Amino acid sequence: MIMNSLPLTNSRFDIDAIRRQFPILRESPEAVPLHYLDSASTAQIPQLVVEALVEHELHNRANVQRGAYRLADRATDAYQSARHTAARYINAADADEVVFTAGTTAALNLLACCLGADLQPGDEILLSELEHHSNLLPWREMAKLRGAVVRYIPVKADGRLDLSALPALLSTRTRIVSVSHCSNVTGVITDVDSIVAAARSVEALVVLDGAQFAPHGPFDVQALGVDFYAFSGHKCYGPNAVGVLWGRRDRWQNLPPYMTGGGMVDRVEAESQSYASGPRRFEAGTPPIAQAVGLAAALDWLMALPWVEIEQHTDALLERLYRGLSNIPQVQLISPDSGADRHPVVSFQIPGIHAHDLSHVLNERGVAVRGGAHCAELLMQALGCDTTIRASIGVYNNEQDIDQLIAGVGDAVRILG
Amino acid sequence: MNIYSEKIKGLAAASDQLCRLEQQATTVVKSNPICGDRITLDLRRVDSQVEIGMEVRGCLICKASAALLDQLCNNQDVDHIFQFEKELKGVLQADNPMVISSKLTKDVAVFLPLVSHKNRHHCALLPLDTLISALDKSPE
Numbered sequence A: 001m002i003m004n005s006l007p008l009t010n011s012r013f014d015i016d017a018i019r020r021q022f023p024i025l026r027e028s029p030e031a032v033p034l035h036y037l038d039s040a041s042t043a044q045i046p047q048l049v050v051e052a053l054v055e056h057e058l059h060n061r062a063n064v065q066r067g068a069y070r071l072a073d074r075a076t077d078a079y080q081s082a083r084h085t086a087a088r089y090i091n092a093a094d095a096d097e098v099v100f101t102a103g104t105t106a107a108l109n110l111l112a113c114c115l116g117a118d119l120q121p122g123d124e125i126l127l128s129e130l131e132h133h134s135n136l137l138p139w140r141e142m143a144k145l146r147g148a149v150v151r152y153i154p155v156k157a158d159g160r161l162d163l164s165a166l167p168a169l170l171s172t173r174t175r176i177v178s179v180s181h182c183s184n185v186t187g188v189i190t191d192v193d194s195i196v197a198a199a200r201s202v203e204a205l206v207v208l209d210g211a212q213f214a215p216h217g218p219f220d221v222q223a224l225g226v227d228f229y230a231f232s233g234h235k236c237y238g239p240n241a242v243g244v245l246w247g248r249r250d251r252w253q254n255l256p257p258y259m260t261g262g263g264m265v266d267r268v269e270a271e272s273q274s275y276a277s278g279p280r281r282f283e284a285g286t287p288p289i290a291q292a293v294g295l296a297a298a299l300d301w302l303m304a305l306p307w308v309e310i311e312q313h314t315d316a317l318l319e320r321l322y323r324g325l326s327n328i329p330q331v332q333l334i335s336p337d338s339g340a341d342r343h344p345v346v347s348f349q350i351p352g353i354h355a356h357d358l359s360h361v362l363n364e365r366g367v368a369v370r371g372g373a374h375c376a377e378l379l380m381q382a383l384g385c386d387t388t389i390r391a392s393i394g395v396y397n398n399e400q401d402i403d404q405l406i407a408g409v410g411d412a413v414r415i416l417g
Numbered sequence B: 001m002n003i004y005s006e007k008i009k010g011l012a013a014a015s016d017q018l019c020r021l022e023q024q025a026t027t028v029v030k031s032n033p034i035c036g037d038r039i040t041l042d043l044r045r046v047d048s049q050v051e052i053g054m055e056v057r058g059c060l061i062c063k064a065s066a067a068l069l070d071q072l073c074n075n076q077d078v079d080h081i082f083q084f085e086k087e088l089k090g091v092l093q094a095d096n097p098m099v100i101s102s103k104l105t106k107d108v109a110v111f112l113p114l115v116s117h118k119n120r121h122h123c124a125l126l127p128l129d130t131l132i133s134a135l136d137k138s139p140e
Helices: A015-019 A046-059 A070-087 A105-115 A137-146 A161-167 A192-199 A278-283 A289-303 A307-326 A354-361 A377-383 A399-416 B006-017 B060-073 B077-093 B103-114 B117-138
Strands: A096-102 A123-130 A148-152 A173-179 A205-209 A229-233 A243-247 A265-268 A273-275 A345-349 A370-372 A388-392 B027-029 B038-048 B049-057
Touching: A046 A289, A046 B049, A070 A096, A070 A161, A070 A243, A070 A289, A096 A105, A096 A278, A105 A137, A105 A173, A105 A205, A105 A229, A123 A137, A123 B006, A137 A148, A148 A161, A161 A192, A173 A192, A192 A205, A307 A345, A307 A399, A354 A370, A354 A388, A354 B117, B006 B060, B006 B103, B027 B117, B038 B117, B049 B060, B049 B103, B060 B077, B060 B103, B060 B117, B077 B103, B077 B117, B103 B117
Parallel strands: A123 A148, A123 A173, A173 A205, A205 A229
Antiparallel strands: A096 A243, A229 A243, A265 A273, A345 A388, A370 A388, B027 B038, B038 B049
């Protein structure tokens, strides 16, 4: 049926070799094989990353930047080496521009708090309607606290930002522009050049939420021209509870600390204190050491992958998914079906069938997708949806994953329609 | 075990007939931010009984649960509602699910297939949780 007419992906790309590195794809705890299409939520983790984590915990575990013993030195070396690896992945000018956080949410809360401390009543923050709540609520809370105003770049019907609205939304009071680099619902990549040019015209800072962009291969924060960039480890095939917040060196200077405590001070006296410079100022307490080491292993692994072939592979899967879903009359695609400005994330809905019910039926075939509002309720409202099903393709997905999803949607229409 | 039994689907379809109360009432709106389900529930105490009206936006499980709540708890007393709460939560936690004695439990047992699907329990419980909140807000 449908599957026979769908295109095969690039045969030179050895997807099986990639898949063998993910034990969970071989050893599904369920009776049916796992077809994991929820990497935009959390990507699976390759064995070598787990081994790096375990190696660190078993042989290098100590607190960092504190002890004078050999083990503490090894832990510190490993942690700082992870910072250098993260810097290489995003082509930061200096490893000291990289702060480890607990993830993108923590990074954006840090920024909202630190940058927000300088906001005056009437200052403006520009966000967009497609933001994940993590890049929405921290700014809104800070705006409420400081009497600032939040504005939103609207979303067009195809899920792309309406950048023609930018001139009217920016003013001399705009201090911060914070947008997603890639939508977690539609996969659309933001036109960063236009955002940066517009923001610079009013001397506003630019923050990018890179949670959905960063997993798709190394990139260059300097070329993007933004001021801050945040992403999570667990979406980059790394561990949970670690993320990266990059900022241009001059932008970090003079920012107040977010959290205070051990490890981030310069000097503490009875009546006063001063804080460390560089990333240490923003890494109070014991940082996520093993997680950072694991993230570095994941980023090294990503940097070694053949990205041209991977993109050909995921593009072919995306086309297969689009064509398969388009052959089911009840399906309404939410993501745009063409254009190079997108990563392989697809949302769709079937009127009359709730996304949770649909994802439950897909689960019977071992297909793991996300159903719901995707922590992007403003976007759902803008697109006129209550909920959608989101399928997100990772480096390990193959044709069978897509075919099972399409067949499962057919099942759902029969069972629930 | 298939959670989308004909009985569940029938209950969900019946939820389309639910409507808000026309008289003045205590109103509570509860949502599930993860999946977008939303219950708007009106409650009015009439003597010792509780009259409820609902508007439901949700998945099949949430809708079926709302319809069952309407069938079993509307125009009942508070003790009856608390018994329903005990039994629905008991069924979902598989507290001796094989012992189905009362009429109430037999009806509530329609949700037994949900026991192992813990992420769907909130779908089945949202209408009840909304009713309990409305009871708390409504003067006796």
